[in-house]
Amino acid sequence: EGLIYTSVRTNAGGGAQAGGLVTKGISALGKRFRAGAMLNNSAIAGLLNFISVLATENNTSVTISNIPIGTLLANGTTFNGPITINLNKNESYILAINGNIGGNIIGALIESSKNVVVNSGSFGGTNDPSSSGGRDVGFDQIVGADKIGNEYIFIKGLGSAVLERVLLIADEDNTEIYANGSTTPIVIQAGQNYIFDGSAFINNNLYITSSKKVFAYQSIGGTTSN
Secondary structure, eight states: OOOOOOOOEEEEEEEEEEEEEEEGGGGEEEEEEOOOOOOOOOOOOOOOEEEEEESSSEEEEEEEEEEEEOOTTTTTTTTTSSSEEOOOTTEEEEEEEEEEEEEEGTOEEEEEEEEEEEEEEEEEOOOOTTOOOOEEEEEEOOOOOOTTTEEEEEOOOSSTTTTTTTEEEESSEEEEEEEOOSSEEEEEOOOOEEEGGGGOBBBEEEEEEEEEEEEEEEEEEEEOOO
């Protein structure tokens, strides 16, 4: 009957990768989401980007789309168009992509007939295409299109410019993005993304506005090491 705080954490052990998410409570409930993750455009092994969808009501129809046709999924099948599945309460569906094509999951559209909860991110990810082995875990519970905004302030971490990434995903066509007060728009279409790296920050801050609401993700580094 009162407010609670819940975090879910995972540790690979042996001093290796760890990650966690903060659950969003009723704010997590939604019917339209866009997936985000690390770029995973490095050829190193052990990279995986994923989406998980949890139903909160029986007979929930979920459709996942806006993944490039021909993308090889982690279970060995090929994405050949929208995937629609039916879930009952407390059932979940997970879609994952291995390796350096993991970025194909970025901007994937998740639509449902009833409220669902979505987690998205990387279980073995990197934003550095030149990385020869560095990777980490980064995922979160995301909010739906009804709760995203068109004004964001990002604060830079301690990573190198290539690790510090802000990922913006349009949910509508002809979305104009403006950085740090610029009057020159960056225009992207629904499902497309635009990425700022650490060089875009001014005094460790990045101020973003957009003409239409965008999904926003940020990856930061604790050090300059991958």
